[in-house]
Amino acid sequence: MPVVELSAGTIDYDDTGGNDPVLLFLHGFAQNGSLWRHVVHELRAEHRCVVPTLPLGGHRHPMRPDADLSLRGVSRLVSELIERLGLQEVTLVENDWGGAHLTIAEDGDQRVSRLVLTSCEAFDNYPPGLPGRTVWLAAKIPGGITAMAQALRLRGLRRLPIAFGWMSKRRVPDDVMDSWLHPVITQSAIRRDARKYLRAVDRRDTFAAADALRCFDRPALVIWAAEDRVMPPDHGRRLAELLPRGRLIEINDSYTLIPEDRPGELAATIRRFIREAPATG
Template sequence: MKTIELSVGAIDYEDTGGDGPVVVLLHGLLMDATLWDGPVAALSTDHRCVVPTLPLGAHRHGMSADADLTLPGIAGLVAELLDHLDLRDVTLVGNDTGGALVQLLMADGAARVGRVVLASCDAFDNFPPGLTGRTLFLAGKLPPRAFGLFMQQMRLRAVRRLPIAFGWLTKRGDAVTARWVRPLLHQPEISRDTVRILRAAAADTDLLVRAAEHLPGFDRPALVIWGSEDRVMPVEHARRLADLLPYGRLVMVDDSYTLIPLDQPARLAELIREFVLSSRLGNAGRPGR
């Protein structure tokens, strides 16, 4: 894991290196780069995978006091990372809240991005998404210290597996989710950042509705991948996203909830690899559903 100093503070990221096509993978709220360990293990044989741990509640370094921790601000941080690393023709992949960040970057032009993958993510009016999102937004009203105490419950597997926590997000990834909450439990500065993030998001719940208005203008290949058993991100949103994007198509993944990188990592890596190859060969037009 590497660390880079950006305008808001230090950000950790994984960079597998190499000369292959660049894939940048974004995680969701209360998650870190390890969400993508499975797909990266498969993709890194012939792709350069860059996976930041964004300041979304499982990060390791507190952000500066004046950091913009709105979702547009964090999307801007992704753009800043791409600039600092001078990454071009990027395949930008987002799951859960990471997919929301991808949509915000698409709406802003995404100059360094050659193609996108939206994998079971927040979209349209599903923000906050599901019981997990609504519970977090309510908890974000607490003072940071009280929020940290509230989140201590996440030490217990029985709590993590509840629908209000990670229970409806992943079928088989509890060991990873247990690690994600540790910074929040042990570092007061991470609790402070997370409360700021949640309050900023709760103040603008129409954000993705507005972003969707710009999606028909995204003129590059786009792949929408959705878990067939997703109970948090509605399947009809997958179809709407694919229909809005001029070069979009939809693929469903069986036996998966929202966090496809945990539930079906090999299948997700296969789909990303095929999509990158097809689009680079100029075959990523708008096929039939």
């Protein structure tokens, strides 16, 4: 897997290569780029798909001890990644994590030509829902992240509502979730990074991110899981209304992790959006 050196440390990423347009896919906490494997499989023949693993607990390489791993800090890393890889006219696609809003508020908006938000953190839902609040509270307790990570060695516990049970309607394959959780289970430095991110949670960041959308005057699509139990469906409508050129599509039979529950429909929706919305970079 290729890596790129950023100011915070070493980041893994996948890159299908190929011709433009470029799609950059972002995942959520305690996950990695494999969240997007099915969607990338559907789109790679027509698009260059770049999928980084962000330092959100599912990353393999510990960040530097002084790295800013707040929502704002990680969103700046996305901008830095875009610049370092020389990507242009990027379609930025996020799920679960809400930092892409801030990325376009930083320097990254100069290279982002389209935005796709799929069921993600927004407004006052940060940390998001029951699983988000549970892990956030664990980070406040000495040893809490370690205890939670070790408990998730037991695959049966992963489907509890406080873990991933309300994140996807369908069970994420064990080997995929093992890859998501292995770093935080086995490496104390990764748990340190995850703890740092969680302890930096500040709702002012998600409200600032939402405000940034008012100034994004390029094509934007909000895709929300109609049955989402972690990210309120009303937030999808509110985000679409903030975007000057935004519109909303709801997907049925899915929870937050639409790339796991409905990857084919999600890929088709993204493909259609790109065809109908020429880049304006």
